[in-house]
Amino acid sequence: DIAKTYFSGKMYFERDRIVQKVNDGEDVLVLFCGVGPFLIPIRKKKDVRIIGLDNNAAACSLFRKNARLNKIDAEIVLGDANSMGALFKKDFDRIVMPTPYGQDHFLKIARLLLKPGGTVHFYTFKKDFEIPHFHRLLEDMGWQIEYYRDCGDVAPRVKRYVFDLKEE
DSSP states (O other): OGGGSOOOGGGHHHHHHHHHHOOTTOEEEEETOTTOTTHHHHHHHSOOEEEEEESOHHHHHHHHHHHHHTTOOOEEEESOGGGHHHHOOSOEEEEEEEOOTTOTTHHHHHHTTEEEEEEEEEEEEEOGGGHHHHHHHHHHTTEEEEEEEEEEEEETTEEEEEEEEEEO
């Protein structure tokens, strides 16, 4: 049932941008992967080992159908991102995080799964005036901000932002 899932067609630029950043041979984790809007294009265009995690059973089911239709192999894990440290026994070169509203705390957990020199593409929802403080917070946490941008409005005065992060 598609009504039990979420997909934003507005993120087409970001999906393409991330595909261009991924290198063949990487281990990639897509958190909150849903029906696969980030995961499927990455796997179709890059030779990577890729895993998706989502806690929505309907989204995972539709992802599996989407993967078959697109003739890609990718692992999907139905599980809670709060348990990602226990779910995955390996580290990743790249973690894509289209994070749900108000769930910035997952960035701390994801860091535990990042290989040295790895990259996190972290999506968050903020008001413009919150961005300078969020920059400082990320830097205080030991993240180097390689790139960030406004990905568009999602509500009055609230925008989705992406931050490409590496550990300092």
